Amino acid sequence: MSRLLGASEHDPAKAGEIKHVASFAVWGSVVTGIVLGGLGLLFLGPLVGLLGADAAAVPATSAYVSVMLVFVPVLAVAFCLEQMVRAEGAARQAMVGLILSTIGNLVFDVLFILVLHWGVAGAALAVGLANLVSIVYWVRWLGTHSENVGLSLRWFTLRRSVLGPVFGIGVSELLQAGFLIVTTLVLNNLAAQYGDDPLAAMGVAVRIAQVPEFLVMGVTIGVLPLLAYAYGKGERERLRSALRASALTVGAIVLLFSGTVFVFRQQVFTVFSSDHSVLAIGLTILVAQLVATVVNGFTGLFTSLFQAAGLATPAIAMSLAQGVLFIPIVLLGNLWFGLAGIIWALTVTEVLVFVAGVVIWLAARGRIDRGMDAGSAERAEAVLAKAG
Secondary structure, X not given: OHHHHHHOOOOOHHHHHHHHHHHHHHHHHHHHHHHHHHHHHHOHHHHHHHOOOOOXXXXXXXXXXXXXXXXXXXXXXXXXXXXXXXXXXXXHXXXXXXXXHHHHHHHHHHHHHHHOOOHHHXXXXXXXXXXHHHHHHHHHHHHHHOOOOOOOHHHOOOOHHHHHHHHHHHHHHHHHHHHHHHHHHHHHHHHHOOOHHHHHHHHHHHHHHHHXXXXXXXXXXXXXXXXXXXXXXXXXXXXXXXXXXXXXXXXXXXXXXXXXXXXXXHHHHHHHOOOHHHHHHHHHHHHHHHHHHHHHHHHHHHHHHHHHOOOHHHHHHHHHHHHHHHHHHHHHHHHHHOHHXXXXXXXXXHHHHHHHHHHHHHHHHHHHHHHHHHHHHHHHHHHHHHHO
């Protein structure tokens, strides 16, 4: 959508395409949510077992999961609308919607848990209704302030020109999220073989390292609409300026936060756990996680650039690289080096993915430049036509 917004500056016909993309995304989210939620409810028993609930936790887990599954269409649409608002360049409004959802969640939690005593089912209901609050806000905002987005079913289409770009970029996000889940499951299961202490240390270290990682993600994901708009409009210098600023910001965040946490790693870790046996292995895990964070941000920036330029194959390759590389590396690391191999597997994977990103970027620069040149040429033609 951001790419089409940029292109519409010199080709007004592109603005009409945005309505088709928006309608397909929203109603596609509704249908997908209904299908996935229905399948989850149909196989609720096996799903609860897969989540690891023991006999004592099955009733509570089933109550929570069943309510969440009912709200899957709501969760999907909320996430979809958030991306649409961001695609319009309205970062503040995207944040307002998230804040309203958070406030709503707190209010509903108090009502359903403390007042009505609905327990975990009430907690799940609070999440679903809170997302409904954000949906109402974003739909009203788009309807009032956006001239390009159309959410009506009359704009819904399954044209290849709409499905191709949406799924081309969406698949890379799907793979990235999927491999993140797989990575966590594999790490936890392998670490559990060495006892409770490594597993506990892994959980604490990962949470600490996620602070700079999430800040970096805010930059790499946040700059995506700007990169896409500049690419679609054919503004080469604006795209390069945004990339430079993002890279410098990512570097500063990593140096400041990761560096500070590394220097005071023992003090930081003891805030979460004072168990000496957990602390001993936890410090090593934390160092490995922080080293991975150094390159992780730049890898995310590569992926955002490929997505912004509509380069589906490079974006998918980046998403595939982490999962494809991590599984054999962690299994071989466990086989050859034991727990140390598990600890450093993710770090080695992140470094290799970064190297792959550099190689793919060098190979794709020509395609990106040609796309920018095409956008600039179309803009020049439009200016000349108006002047004529």
